Amino acid sequence: MTSAPSSSAPPSTGIGPRRLVRKTLRVAATGLARALHWAGLERSASWRMAVFDAAPAGSVLVSTRGPETYLVSSGDRAIARELYVNGQFDFEKLQKVMRLLGPGFQPRLLLDIGANIGCICIAAVKRGLFERAMAFEPEPYNFSLLAANIHLNGLASRITPRNLALGARDGEQLVFELSKDNYGDHRISMGAQDGQFDEACRERITVPSESLDSQIEGDWPGCLIWMDTQGFEGYVLQGAARSLRERPPLVVEFWPYGMQRSGSYEALKHAVLQAGYTHFHDLELDEGPVPASEAGFDAVWQRLGTSGRFTDLLIQ
Incomplete structure (x- = not known):
């Protein structure tokens, strides 16, 4: 039978250095967020704009500024940004x-x-x-x-x-071009000709289309x-x-x-x-x-x- 090697190191706490740093930062961030909430800064449009702009592209944020609650993408610099900052759009x-x-x-x-x-x-x-x-x-x-x-x-x-x-006829498959940063400007593509909004560089997908009738x-x-x-x-x-x-x-x-x-x-x-x-x-x-x-x-x-x-x- 063999025994475990002896060690003079202190007993493990179960939390490695990296986990400890992350936990410390999380606690600090939570405390800061609460402090800002108590200070009323979360109601500031400028503060919310800064939060939205600092979020990684493609993050999903929660907009609670108005009577409605919305999940919005930080990749959308138009409608989503307006909803997050002001709580409504149009x-x-x-x-x-x-x-x-x-x-x-x-x-x-x-x-x-x-x-x-x-x-x-x-x-x-x-x-x-x-x-x-x-x-x-x-x-x-x-x-x-x-x-x-x-x-x-x-x-x-x-x-x-x-x-x-929705389109002129039932049962169509239409080409849809996607804006990189304005998700309200995704639109039906009628050709690959470039224009003022980088249409030639847009990703394209196919979407089903039916008539309103x-x-x-x-x-x-x-x-x-x-x-x-x-x-x-x-x-x-x-x-x-x-x-x-x-x-x-x-x-x-x-x-x-x-x-x-x-x-x-x-x-x-x-x-x-x-x-x-x-x-x-x-x-x-x-x-x-x-x-x-x-x-x-x-x-x-x-x-x-x-x-x-x-x-x-x-x-x-």
Whole structure:
């Protein structure tokens, strides 16, 4: 029988030097975080911006600034950053739309097309502006956060998420190009030509696409269609002829640069005018209703130009 070698070293504590350093740093960081919380710095927009910007790319952070809670990716320097810093994104725009629609509009269903991670549909339902919503988001990672955020806010029975694009026809597979740092600028790709936003360098994936008409069944009064599809709106409306018969109000991003790249502008005008919409509001301006006509839409196009500016239109 052999015995263990003798040693004069002190008994082991069970914690190696590296683990001890990590534990010390963790305790110190926790104490610092608590101190900052007590000091109220976590409520500072500047502080939260610094935290977001310092996070490793691709980290998932929790936004708790507003009434809603969101999981956001630190890789997204646009919508996610705004949500983390200020707790909401574009909600004031939705409130303006509701004021313009007035008391005669009885909101029930919100169709959020290009829903990203849910900052419009979740806030709209949770704050009582709409009874329920359907949210369409084709990009898989955005969709995973959208689904998680719906559950995180207790809205799984009131918001239906669908992981697909909407377009002119059913059963299509569309090429989708991904922005590296603006997850709200993922969009349908109509070619590899480069442009102002490094389109030629973007990763491309394939996403399923269906028509809006195939996704909605029966009558749905009190519906608002909220659409932000980065220049693809005209094709979405092409696939919504039946859905537009009752002329539900539309909120449509109007981005000449994106529409020029996708070739969707004529389709947008035709779909809106064919459905019988009579006027629109330019939400960037406060100049009252404008008659819905080719000349009216063309005037907005000319005002914005094709260098990248955009607005949103409430079409009625």
